Amino acid sequence: MVTHAIVAGVILERVEWQEDNSPIDIITLLSIVRPRIELEKYKIGQIIHAKCRGFPGDYPARILHIGANDADMRKILRNLTSGQKENKGTYKYSVNLNFQSHQQDQIKRHQYLHQRKRKQKKRKIDERKELAEKRREARRRKFESLEAQFDLEFQRITRNDEESDQDKANRESETTGNRKKTEPISSETRNAGNAGQESEGDVEYDLVLGDFSDEEETLYRSLDGAGTVACNAKGYPKIAQKQPRQQFRDEERSEVNKETQRSTDCDNCRRLKCEVEKLQEKIKQLEHIKFIEDDYEIPRPGLLPKEIGEKYKMVELVPGSSVYIPRPDLVSCFKPGKVKKGSVQHGLRTARLLMSVFFSREELANCTLTSSTEGKKQLNPRIIKAIIDTCSQSSPATPGKLRQAIACKITAFSCKARKTKSSPCEDTEDNEWMGYLP
Known part of the structure; x- marks a missing residue:
């Protein structure tokens, strides 16, 4: 079985299962499995094991030529595949190639490029960090200034509230002092809602707020005894003098309502009922006549x-x-x-x-x-x-x-x-x- 492995670098003849007359192909040093040695140590006629493109594993092969010039290798392959005899002079090319130094130069170049990119990346990261720190500092300063403004505004509002509360208390004290001298309030007016429920033996007292001291007045406002009602700052009762509605009426009131209720069995009511019925019949007749005269239906096509x-x-x-x-x-x-x-x-x-x-x-x-x-x-x-x-x-x-x-x-x-x-x-x-x- 004969296959090909086409890569550049080394010309070799691969022999599968120790067969002769196998085709010539080009492979690189990376395709050689064993032995893995430097390029100068490979010799013409040496048996190696190399990988084949499209087939798994490695296969034995014999090196026919070692060269670094792709044009020369393509020329050799073209001559070999065209049926010409192999010219031994073409294989005696001297390879003056310092492969190791070339490889080291490549590594140094890549390292230099990587270092330069690394420095650029580090510089960008540092710039972003500085920008983020500046933004964070600006936000902190702005927050501190706003917080200071809020504190000043809060202090001003609390000061105004305290002043307004003090002024309000002064005004209330002045108005209550004037009312004590000029507006007496009696228990008769406070207990007006309970006037119908008071018995004949009850005694009415005229209480004037101006006759009490401040302590007695506050004590009087907090009491809820017989004949007294808790009042607010203006002197009005805090609780409405109302009673819950009775669920059932008294017998006397229900009888009175039955007597005073208007009866519907009188002659006048019967006459009015008859007139209403006649009028309703006339309305129905008029509607029927109007419907007949005004033909609302569309005629047949x-x-x-x-x-x-x-x-x-x-x-x-x-x-x-x-x-x-x-x-x-x-x-x-x-x-x-x-x-x-x-x-x-x-x-x-x-x-x-x-x-x-x-x-x-x-x-x-x-x-x-x-x-x-x-x-x-x-x-x-x-x-x-x-x-x-x-x-x-x-x-x-x-x-x-x-x-x-x-x-x-x-x-x-x-x-x-x-x-x-x-x-x-x-x-x-x-x-x-x-x-x-x-």
Whole structure:
């Protein structure tokens, strides 16, 4: 089995399973597994073990040439692969390459570059740290200044509050002193709410706040005894003099209410009731008459006078045909549905839907399109003509196809009516009108 390993650096012949005439390839020193020695110690004809690209493990090979010039190695490979004989003079290239010194120079260059990058990175980190420290110091100073402002503002507010409290206390003391001299308050006014509950043996006392000292006054305000009420700073009672409402009324009051209650069985009440009933009947009659006179219902689509069509804002199907139809019905008939708008099928479908709008189920089941001797009534030809003209203008369907579609619809209704005499063609008409049928 013969494979290739293509890399640059050393030309060798790899022999797998000790086979001869194996191909020549190029590998680097990194591909040699053993022996791992310096470049100067490798010799031509030496057997080594090297890795092969695309195959696991290592394989034995024999070195044919050692060179550092890629152009020379490509030339040797081209000559060998073209079938020319190997020229021994081409293999006698002297390799004056100090591989070790070159490798050391590369390492020094990389170390220098790494040190320079490391210094740059360290410098950037130091700059970021300094910037962060400056920002932190600025925030701390700003916070200290704001804290000092808040302290000053708080001290000013507390000082103003203390002054306002002191002024308020002085004003209250002045007003209470004046009130003590000029406004006497009696127990009779305080106990006005309990006046109805006091017994005849109770004694009323006139108490004047000006007759008490400050200590006696505060003691008096805190008491809640018989004949006394706790008052606030202005001298008014703190608790309202109210009693809870009784759950049940007294018998005497309930009897009085029954006697004073107005009875509804008198002659005057009965007369008024009769008049109210008569007036209600007249109102109902007037509403019924008004509903009959004012016809709120829209007339059925078909042949109508121009005044009625304009009154109810109906649409004339064809100008000058006097065939009127409500606008919502016309819009629903011209909806495309499952068929493409403007096609022949759309025109036929619109004609069938317009027939369901203008004629009822019974008319479609018991009438014909043309006059005949079967005794059936003929459908209005003016309405049929207006339907055909409208559908032929809005679609490429010909009048003959439209007339044939109308005749098929009438035949379907008549056949359905013969099967179900009670409700002729109910399912067909409903499904088609709802848009389920084309």
